[in-house]
Amino acid sequence: MYETILVPTDGSAGASAALDEGIALAEQFDATIHSLNVVDVGAVQPEAGAVDLVESFERMGEQTTDAAVTRAADADVEAVGHVTTGTAHRAITEYVADHDVDLVVMGTHGRTGLERYLLGSVTEKVVRTADVPVLTVRAPADEEEGSAETDADAAGGDEPADDDGE
Amino acid sequence: MKFLVAIDGSEESDRAIDHAAEMAEAADASLTIVNSVDPDVYDTGGSEPVAGLSGAERRLVVESVADAEERGDRLLEDAVERARETGVDAASELLYGNPVETIPDVAATDDYDGVFVGHRGLSDEHERVLGSVAKGLVERSTVPVTVVR
Numbered sequence: 354m355y356e357t358i359l360v361p362t363d364g365s366a367g368a369s370a371a372l373d374e375g376i377a378l379a380e381q382f383d384a385t386i387h388s389l390n391v392v393d394v395g396a397v398q399p400e401a402g403a404v405d406l407v408e409s410f411e412r413m414g415e416q417t418t419d420a421a422v423t424r425a426a427d428a429d430v431e432a433v434g435h436v437t438t439g440t441a442h443r444a445i446t447e448y449v450a451d452h453d454v455d456l457v458v459m460g461t462h463g464r465t466g467l468e469r470y471l472l473g474s475v476t477e478k479v480v481r482t483a484d485v486p487v488l489t490v491r492a493p494a495d496e497e498e499g500s501a502e503t504d505a506d507a508a509g510g511d512e513p514a515d516d517d518g519e
Numbered sequence: 520m521k522f523l524v525a526i527d528g529s530e531e532s533d534r535a536i537d538h539a540a541e542m543a544e545a546a547d548a549s550l551t552i553v554n555s556v557d558p559d560v561y562d563t564g565g566s567e568p569v570a571g572l573s574g575a576e577r578r579l580v581v582e583s584v585a586d587a588e589e590r591g592d593r594l595l596e597d598a599v600e601r602a603r604e605t606g607v608d609a610a611s612e613l614l615y616g617n618p619v620e621t622i623p624d625v626a627a628t629d630d631y632d633g634v635f636v637g638h639r640g641l642s643d644e645h646e647r648v649l650g651s652v653a654k655g656l657v658e659r660s661t662v663p664v665t666v667v668r
């Protein structure tokens with residue numbers, strides 16, 4: 354029932370928990386994992402050095418998706434990695450359409466109270482806009498804080514997304 | 520493996536049942552279908568002080584909770600039947616309270632492995648104001664949640 358499972362990644366604990374869940378499902382359904390990292394070019398100001406910055410984000414994205422592919426391979430699950438640029442949730446839903454993705458697996462930070470009203474998230478936007486089922490996985494509580502601080506580049510987990518008024 | 524499906528009788532929640540039933544079959548998991556009756560919705564006697572309400576008006580409020588229970592029971596029956604048609608035996612349970620709170624609670628307390636819920640394609644503006652049960656579950660549940668469109 355699932356042949357292609359997309360696991361967007363930003364290298365966070367939430368994305369890592371999502372990858373574990375995605376690999377478990379891929380084993381069960383003999384599906385292929387697609388690990389996608391989105392470099393959000395909106396976060397980079399068009400100034401001198403911007404191109405270098407995007408390139409280094411792309412390199413980081415490649416390392417992250419390579420690591421995901423390796424983890425899938427360790428579980429004998431077929432996987433491909435892909436790095437793209439754009440607005441995170443839009444790039445993810447486009448990838449879903451272009452690659453016949455059957456399921457998206459993403460992490461959440463489980464925000465509650467005021468915080469969740471004030472902060473949107475990539476996961477929330479994908480849940481709202483994707484045409485396919487979205488499986489959300491909570492990041493382990495003890496790892497959440499550390500990962501949030503290292504979420505330097507874009508997308509896949511649950512870092513606040515700028516509201517682009519879509 | 521134990522899966523939980525939250526339903527509200529919408530088309531989207533029917534699809535969540537179908538999806539969860541397929542998953543349950545594939546994973547050899549048990550399936551429980553829940554509907555949460557929210558007393559808050561019926562606890563609106565107006566701005567009059569409670570003492571000013573006549574007995575009849577009180578009864579109306581009580582009866583609408585009973586109506587909601589009846590509706591919930593009927594939805595659950597249909598849902599169990601729908602799952603059975605796909606070849607999966609499902610249990611059902613009527614919950615009381617805000618679904619965004621009761622469902623994650625039950626999922627965590629009773630050790631479910633996954634929650635399935637349908638999601639209506641509300642407009643951005645609509646959803647920003649009202650939120651949605653699916654979104655609330657994604658935010659609150661400690662158990663993985665699959666949102667089905």
